[in-house]
Amino acid sequence: RKEVEQDPGPFNVPEGATVAFNCTYSNSASQSFFWYRQDCRKEPKLLMSVYSSGNEDGRFTAQLNRASQYISLLIRDSKLSDSATYLCVVIGNTGNQFYFGTGTSLTVIP
Amino acid sequence: DGGITQSPKYLFRKEGQNVTLSCEQNLNHDAMYWYRQDPGQGLRLIYYSQIVNDFQKGDIAEGYSVSREKKESFPLTVTSAQKNPTAFYLCASSGWFDGTQYFGPGTRLLVL
Numbered sequence: 705r706k707e708v709e710q711d712p713g714p715f716n717v718p719e720g721a722t723v724a725f726n727c728t729y730s731n732s733a734s735q736s737f738f739w740y741r742q743d744c745r746k747e748p749k750l751l752m753s754v755y756s757s758g759n760e761d762g763r764f765t766a767q768l769n770r771a772s773q774y775i776s777l778l779i780r781d782s783k784l785s786d787s788a789t790y791l792c793v794v795i796g797n798t799g800n801q802f803y804f805g806t807g808t809s810l811t812v813i814p
Numbered sequence: 815d816g817g818i819t820q821s822p823k824y825l826f827r828k829e830g831q832n833v834t835l836s837c838e839q840n841l842n843h844d845a846m847y848w849y850r851q852d853p854g855q856g857l858r859l860i861y862y863s864q865i866v867n868d869f870q871k872g873d874i875a876e877g878y879s880v881s882r883e884k885k886e887s888f889p890l891t892v893t894s895a896q897k898n899p900t901a902f903y904l905c906a907s908s909g910w911f912d913g914t915q916y917f918g919p920g921t922r923l924l925v926l
Binding site for chain 2: 708710712736738745746747748749750753791793795801802804805806807
């Protein structure tokens, strides 16, 4: 079983739409959770951390559900510039291994 | 500026040849990582190092080797034993209790 599972998409949404991605993880002792963004042929960059209490940054909201072992990312009022691949990342219980999901592809259409 | 640099941006390997990818960071991070990314795939861990002169195998270490002689540097050698080396290679680093990884711009390796 993979440590982290993501729906690869692709998600094609019109500008202004709200879109949500989910990611499940297998190790209930996982410590930390993040969303990264990766543009085409570029390196991943940290988008935001994910906390049990939720984390909001402008149009982006991240949530963690420990009971069901999933994290989510909500993007409101999608912009063309949001088009990218979004990777969920989980740090294992040893604290030194980062587990990446395969990424969810988002294309925002004019 | 602080950050991670990787070189070269593109690298071509001939059959039977070993090639070395460079990764340097000036973030004073203890931990460094090498990942491989194939088209449409997630990142797979090749090797990681948490401290100078120590490194651990990741999920796909076969056909690769690393060294960590300096805190700032973590070069990756793709040996001739790696039969399918064509991929995008990403180096990353993280600090203690930082919880996030910072990536270099990557090296694309192609086989001639």
